[in-house]
Amino acid sequence: SQKIEQNSEALNIQEGKTATLTCNYTNYSPAYLQWYRQDPGRGPVFLLLIRENEKEKRKERLKVTFDTTLKQSLFHITASQPADSATYLCALVTDSWGKLQFGSGTQVVVTP
Amino acid sequence: SAVISQKPSRDICQRGTSLTIQCQVDSQVTMMFWYRQQPGQSLTLIATANQGSEATYESGFVIDKFPISRPNLTFSTLTVSNMSPEDSSIYLCSVELDRGRSETQYFGPGTRLLVL
Numbered sequence: 001s002q003k004i005e006q007n008s009e010a011l012n013i014q015e016g017k018t019a020t021l022t023c024n025y026t027n028y029s030p031a032y033l034q035w036y037r038q039d040p041g042r043g044p045v046f047l048l049l050i051r052e053n054e055k056e057k058r059k060e061r062l063k064v065t066f067d068t069t070l071k072q073s074l075f076h077i078t079a080s081q082p083a084d085s086a087t088y089l090c091a092l093v094t095d096s097w098g099k100l101q102f103g104s105g106t107q108v109v110v111t112p
Numbered sequence: 113s114a115v116i117s118q119k120p121s122r123d124i125c126q127r128g129t130s131l132t133i134q135c136q137v138d139s140q141v142t143m144m145f146w147y148r149q150q151p152g153q154s155l156t157l158i159a160t161a162n163q164g165s166e167a168t169y170e171s172g173f174v175i176d177k178f179p180i181s182r183p184n185l186t187f188s189t190l191t192v193s194n195m196s197p198e199d200s201s202i203y204l205c206s207v208e209l210d211r212g213r214s215e216t217q218y219f220g221p222g223t224r225l226l227v228l
Contacts, residue, residue: 032215034215034216034217041221041222041224042221042222043116043204043206043219043220043221043222044155044204044219045219046216046217046218049215049216089154089155093215097143097160098143098208098215098217099145099157099160100145100157100217101157102154102155102156103154104153104154105154
Protein backbone atom coordinates (compact mmCIF):
# COMPACT_ATOMS: atom_id res chain seq x y z
CA SER A 1 0.00 0.00 0.00
CA GLN A 2 1.03 3.60 -0.50
CA LYS A 3 2.50 5.35 2.46
CA ILE A 4 4.01 8.74 3.26
CA GLU A 5 5.96 9.01 6.48
CA GLN A 6 7.12 12.05 8.35
CA ASN A 7 8.67 12.08 11.77
CA SER A 8 5.78 12.36 14.19
CA GLU A 9 7.97 13.60 17.02
CA ALA A 10 8.26 17.34 17.38
CA LEU A 11 11.58 18.81 16.37
CA ASN A 12 12.87 21.21 19.01
CA ILE A 13 15.64 23.43 17.77
CA GLN A 14 17.50 26.48 18.95
CA GLU A 15 17.20 29.73 17.07
CA GLY A 16 19.87 30.10 14.41
CA LYS A 17 20.33 26.38 13.86
CA THR A 18 19.22 24.37 10.84
CA ALA A 19 16.11 22.24 11.09
CA THR A 20 16.00 19.18 8.85
CA LEU A 21 12.75 17.31 8.24
CA THR A 22 12.33 14.02 6.44
CA CYS A 23 9.58 12.75 4.16
CA ASN A 24 9.77 9.11 3.08
CA TYR A 25 7.32 7.43 0.77
CA THR A 26 6.64 3.97 -0.57
CA ASN A 27 4.75 2.69 -3.60
CA TYR A 28 4.57 6.09 -5.23
CA SER A 29 6.29 7.55 -8.26
CA PRO A 30 5.29 11.20 -7.90
CA ALA A 31 5.97 13.67 -10.66
CA TYR A 32 6.49 16.27 -7.97
CA LEU A 33 6.43 16.76 -4.25
CA GLN A 34 5.38 19.80 -2.25
CA TRP A 35 6.02 21.14 1.22
CA TYR A 36 3.42 23.13 3.15
CA ARG A 37 3.42 24.95 6.45
CA GLN A 38 0.42 24.80 8.76
CA ASP A 39 -0.12 26.99 11.80
CA PRO A 40 -2.66 26.07 14.48
CA GLY A 41 -6.20 26.86 13.38
CA ARG A 42 -5.15 27.68 9.83
CA GLY A 43 -5.10 25.95 6.48
CA PRO A 44 -1.79 24.79 5.01
CA VAL A 45 0.31 27.33 3.13
CA PHE A 46 2.39 26.29 0.13
CA LEU A 47 6.16 26.67 0.51
CA LEU A 48 8.04 24.78 -2.18
CA LEU A 49 7.54 22.35 -5.04
CA ILE A 50 10.25 20.06 -6.37
CA ARG A 51 9.91 17.92 -9.48
CA GLU A 52 11.18 14.40 -9.98
CA ASN A 53 13.98 15.59 -12.27
CA GLU A 54 15.20 18.19 -9.77
CA LYS A 55 17.64 17.33 -7.02
CA GLU A 56 17.38 20.52 -5.00
CA LYS A 57 15.26 23.66 -4.73
CA ARG A 58 15.81 26.76 -2.62
CA LYS A 59 13.65 29.65 -1.50
CA GLU A 60 15.17 32.13 0.89
CA ARG A 61 16.10 30.14 4.02
CA LEU A 62 14.34 26.99 2.83
CA LYS A 63 15.91 24.14 0.90
CA VAL A 64 14.30 20.96 -0.37
CA THR A 65 15.96 17.89 -1.84
CA PHE A 66 14.29 15.04 -3.67
CA ASP A 67 15.87 11.62 -4.09
CA THR A 68 13.61 9.40 -6.20
CA THR A 69 15.93 6.41 -5.71
CA LEU A 70 15.72 6.61 -1.93
CA LYS A 71 12.08 7.79 -2.19
CA GLN A 72 12.85 10.58 0.18
CA SER A 73 12.66 14.34 0.42
CA LEU A 74 14.52 16.45 2.95
CA PHE A 75 13.32 19.90 4.00
CA HIS A 76 15.80 22.29 5.59
CA ILE A 77 15.15 25.54 7.41
CA THR A 78 18.45 27.37 7.82
CA ALA A 79 19.08 30.10 10.39
CA SER A 80 15.81 29.13 12.05
CA GLN A 81 13.72 31.71 13.86
CA PRO A 82 10.94 31.38 16.44
CA ALA A 83 8.51 32.50 13.71
CA ASP A 84 9.35 29.27 11.86
CA SER A 85 7.58 27.28 14.58
CA ALA A 86 4.75 25.41 12.87
CA THR A 87 3.84 22.00 11.47
CA TYR A 88 5.38 21.17 8.12
CA LEU A 89 3.62 18.80 5.75
CA CYS A 90 4.95 17.04 2.69
CA ALA A 91 2.52 16.18 -0.07
CA LEU A 92 2.90 13.99 -3.12
CA VAL A 93 0.90 14.39 -6.31
CA THR A 94 -0.89 11.15 -7.09
CA ASP A 95 -2.47 11.82 -10.48
CA SER A 96 -2.47 14.19 -13.44
CA TRP A 97 -5.32 16.22 -11.93
CA GLY A 98 -3.19 17.36 -9.05
CA LYS A 99 -4.62 15.22 -6.30
CA LEU A 100 -2.31 15.39 -3.29
CA GLN A 101 -1.59 12.82 -0.64
CA PHE A 102 -0.30 14.41 2.56
CA GLY A 103 2.08 13.11 5.17
CA SER A 104 1.17 13.42 8.83
CA GLY A 105 3.41 16.43 9.35
CA THR A 106 6.27 17.29 11.67
CA GLN A 107 5.96 20.00 14.27
CA VAL A 108 8.95 22.31 14.53
CA VAL A 109 9.52 24.38 17.67
CA VAL A 110 12.24 27.00 17.50
CA THR A 111 13.29 28.43 20.85
CA PRO A 112 15.14 31.71 21.28
CA SER B 113 -2.37 33.64 -5.43
CA ALA B 114 -5.93 33.09 -4.28
CA VAL B 115 -7.96 34.22 -1.30
CA ILE B 116 -10.35 31.58 -0.05
CA SER B 117 -13.02 32.00 2.58
CA GLN B 118 -15.09 29.35 4.28
CA LYS B 119 -18.33 29.58 6.19
CA PRO B 120 -18.98 28.79 8.92
CA SER B 121 -15.59 28.98 10.59
CA ARG B 122 -16.81 26.64 13.29
CA ASP B 123 -19.97 24.96 14.45
CA ILE B 124 -21.29 22.61 17.09
CA CYS B 125 -23.98 20.27 15.82
CA GLN B 126 -26.19 17.53 17.14
CA ARG B 127 -25.84 14.02 15.82
CA GLY B 128 -28.22 13.14 13.02
CA THR B 129 -28.27 16.66 11.60
CA SER B 130 -26.52 18.00 8.50
CA LEU B 131 -24.20 20.96 7.98
CA THR B 132 -23.36 22.68 4.72
CA ILE B 133 -19.95 24.31 4.45
CA GLN B 134 -19.36 27.01 1.88
CA CYS B 135 -16.12 27.76 0.06
CA GLN B 136 -15.71 31.02 -1.85
CA VAL B 137 -12.69 31.92 -4.00
CA ASP B 138 -11.74 35.38 -5.21
CA SER B 139 -10.93 34.17 -8.72
CA GLN B 140 -12.23 31.60 -11.17
CA VAL B 141 -10.68 28.18 -10.71
CA THR B 142 -11.21 24.83 -12.36
CA MET B 143 -10.03 22.48 -9.66
CA MET B 144 -11.42 22.56 -6.13
CA PHE B 145 -10.69 19.99 -3.48
CA TRP B 146 -12.31 19.16 -0.15
CA TYR B 147 -10.21 17.72 2.69
CA ARG B 148 -10.83 16.52 6.19
CA GLN B 149 -8.31 16.90 9.00
CA GLN B 150 -9.15 14.98 12.14
CA PRO B 151 -7.62 16.08 15.44
CA GLY B 152 -3.87 15.61 15.40
CA GLN B 153 -3.96 14.02 11.95
CA SER B 154 -2.96 15.06 8.50
CA LEU B 155 -5.23 16.01 5.64
CA THR B 156 -7.31 13.39 3.89
CA LEU B 157 -8.83 14.17 0.51
CA ILE B 158 -12.59 13.71 0.44
CA ALA B 159 -13.35 14.63 -3.14
CA THR B 160 -12.40 16.69 -6.16
CA ALA B 161 -15.03 19.14 -7.40
CA ASN B 162 -14.78 20.42 -10.94
CA GLN B 163 -17.29 22.86 -12.30
CA GLY B 164 -19.72 21.27 -14.71
CA SER B 165 -19.17 17.70 -13.64
CA GLU B 166 -19.96 15.44 -10.75
CA ALA B 167 -17.55 15.42 -7.86
CA THR B 168 -15.07 12.56 -7.73
CA TYR B 169 -14.90 10.90 -4.32
CA GLU B 170 -11.95 9.17 -2.73
CA SER B 171 -12.10 5.70 -1.30
CA GLY B 172 -14.05 5.70 1.93
CA PHE B 173 -16.14 8.76 1.09
CA VAL B 174 -19.55 8.61 -0.58
CA ILE B 175 -21.86 11.15 -2.13
CA ASP B 176 -24.76 10.33 0.17
CA LYS B 177 -22.69 11.28 3.20
CA PHE B 178 -20.76 14.20 1.67
CA PRO B 179 -22.76 15.72 -1.18
CA ILE B 180 -20.89 18.46 -3.00
CA SER B 181 -22.13 21.23 -5.22
CA ARG B 182 -20.04 23.28 -7.64
CA PRO B 183 -22.43 25.74 -9.30
CA ASN B 184 -19.74 28.04 -10.73
CA LEU B 185 -16.01 28.62 -10.94
CA THR B 186 -15.72 30.54 -7.66
CA PHE B 187 -17.95 28.61 -5.26
CA SER B 188 -18.51 25.16 -3.82
CA THR B 189 -20.34 23.58 -0.91
CA LEU B 190 -19.74 20.41 1.04
CA THR B 191 -22.52 18.96 3.15
CA VAL B 192 -21.81 16.62 6.02
CA SER B 193 -25.00 14.57 6.31
CA ASN B 194 -26.50 12.63 9.17
CA MET B 195 -23.59 13.58 11.39
CA SER B 196 -22.08 11.45 14.12
CA PRO B 197 -19.34 12.33 16.61
CA GLU B 198 -16.84 10.63 14.28
CA ASP B 199 -17.44 13.47 11.82
CA SER B 200 -15.91 15.95 14.26
CA SER B 201 -13.04 17.36 12.28
CA ILE B 202 -11.70 20.35 10.41
CA TYR B 203 -12.96 20.56 6.85
CA LEU B 204 -10.85 22.47 4.35
CA CYS B 205 -11.33 23.43 0.76
CA SER B 206 -8.45 24.14 -1.56
CA VAL B 207 -8.04 25.31 -5.13
CA GLU B 208 -5.46 24.97 -7.83
CA LEU B 209 -5.26 28.09 -9.95
CA ASP B 210 -3.76 27.06 -13.23
CA ARG B 211 -3.13 23.41 -13.86
CA GLY B 212 -0.13 22.99 -16.11
CA ARG B 213 1.54 26.24 -15.11
CA SER B 214 1.37 26.14 -11.33
CA GLU B 215 0.55 23.14 -9.24
CA THR B 216 0.26 25.10 -6.01
CA GLN B 217 -2.85 24.50 -3.95
CA TYR B 218 -4.29 27.32 -1.89
CA PHE B 219 -6.26 26.41 1.18
CA GLY B 220 -9.13 28.03 2.98
CA PRO B 221 -8.94 28.60 6.75
CA GLY B 222 -11.03 25.54 7.48
CA THR B 223 -14.33 24.84 9.22
CA ARG B 224 -14.08 23.32 12.69
CA LEU B 225 -16.96 20.96 13.29
CA LEU B 226 -17.85 19.38 16.61
CA VAL B 227 -20.65 16.83 16.65
CA LEU B 228 -22.23 16.01 19.99
